[in-house]
Amino acid sequence: MSLKVTLSALDLIGRTPLIALDRIHNGPGRLLAKAEFMQPGGSVxxxxxxxxxxxxxxxxxxxxxxxxxxxxxxxxxxxxxxxxxxxxxxxxxxxxxxxxxxxxxxxxxxxxxxxxxxxxxxxxxxxxxxxxxxxxxxxxxxxxxxxxxxxxxxxASEGVQAHRETTGPEIWEQSSGRVDAWVAAVGTGATFLGVAAALRERNPRVICAAVEPEGCQPLAGLPITRHRHLIQGTSYGSVPPHWIGSQMDLSIPVTDEEVERWRRLLATKEGLHVGYSAAANVCATVALLSSGRLAADANAVTVLCDTGMKY
Ligand SMILES: Cc1ncc(COP(=O)(O)O)c(C=O)c1O
Structure with a gap:
């Protein structure tokens, strides 16, 4: 009889669940979030x-x-x-x-x-x-x-490729190809770009939105008026080397106050204690779903980048 075992922590990486955040957003549309905080190192x-x-x-x-x-x-x-x-x-x-x-x-x-x-x-x-x-x-x-x-x-281009080959296809499969929008904050850009590429290969009409702190939106081409913000791991005030501007349809600004509020809502209403970039992503995705730009039954996908335990 063969053992049904995982051979190393490396094999625990990926294949994260896609969670419907219906308690903090009950329409218009649906907010689906990739549970990257569940990986062995605790993040995307x-x-x-x-x-x-x-x-x-x-x-x-x-x-x-x-x-x-x-x-x-x-x-x-x-x-x-x-x-x-x-x-x-x-x-x-x-x-x-x-x-x-x-x-x-x-x-x-x-x-x-x-x-x-x-x-x-x-x-x-x-x-x-x-x-x-x-x-x-x-x-x-x-x-x-x-x-x-x-x-x-x-x-390192392997980062973008990893998301193109794993995260993006997982999202497509888990949503049965029903993805209307993809929303993510940008550090190196590997997550945003890799997933955007994978989704657009399958459906070129998927709307891709970056998340940036208000006052620090170089991806939107805006002058930087505020370097400091709460979204650790992202938005360092410049455009990352791998950036492909044509993969971004819009940049959604979020404030530190909004990020704090959504982080608390995720914990108290969904039972998900996650980090600041995850909260920023959720905040921006709710804004996009509520903006009228998407159909009333649209699915917008984002990523819960890491656990809140280490903040
Ligand atoms: C908490 C957190 N969120 C988001 C990101 C952004 O990921 P990426 O580098 O793929 O853009 C990072 C990157 O380090 C991070 O630490």
Whole structure:
């Protein structure tokens, strides 16, 4: 008799449920959300992390047992820690000190060495583009010193591909092809772009909306009036390197106050304690469904990027 077992944590990544958030939005249309917080590293980034590490091993950029080094706001680090533990690589992560301390603790618990990099112009809980660049410079330096593999997630195309090959097709299958809109906040853009590509390959009419903090909407082409915002892991004040503007139909602004309110509603009405970008995504999706731009029976899909436990 064969055992029905999962062979490693890597095989727990993906195939997340698509949840109908009917308690916080009961029309017009339906709000469907991908439960990415259920992955072993606790976030949507597990998919990109697995894809990047496997590709680097496959083509020899990452030798067996060699160190992996990356700059992270926490979630990519957790995804990499899962992949590195399962595949036998030491992991060093650099992180802006502005991210919540719980993130560093979680990474250390997963076996990573965490190097905190002082903030340049942000504040605790509010990480800016300059803060991220400082952490990235540190990662690059450490990778050179230790002859490790520098992940460089903002330039790694495997992240976009991972969402094109897994998240997007899962959404299509779980909704029986009834997707009218796709809504997501943008960090590297891997989630937004990969899913948008997969859905539009199947139905070019799917409306794709990015989520950006009010006052920090470079994707919408607006001048930045406010660098700091609550949506950790996204919207660093510039257009990410992989960005394809034609995949975005609109950018939906959200305020910190709205994000706080929807985060609380998700917890108290749906029983889903998720992070700020998840709440921003839900807030923006409700705005789109309520805007009159979609049919009254439309399905709008978004992503619950990570768990709220580490904020
Ligand atoms: C909490 C959170 N939400 C959303 C994202 C954005 O994901 P992506 O890099 O695929 O755009 C990230 C990325 O790190 C994140 O940490």
């Amino acid at each position: 980034k597990d998919r990109a992390a697995r894809a990047i590490v496997l590709a680097a091993r496959e083509d020899g950029r990452l030798a067996p047992g060699a160190s992996v080094v990356e700059m992270t706001s926490g979630n990519m680090g957790a995804g990499l820690a899962v992949a590195c533990a399962a595949l036998g690589h030491p992991l060093v992560v650099t992180m802006s000190a502005g991210n919540s301390p719980q993130r560093a603790r979680m990474l250390e618990a997963l076996g990573a060495e965490v190097v905190l990099v002082p903030q340049v112009d942000g504040a605790p809980g509010q990480v800016t583009g300059a803060d991220v660049n400082a952490a990235a410079d540190a990662a690059q330096r450490i990778a050179t010193e230790r002859r490790g593999y520098y992940v460089d997630q903002f330039h």
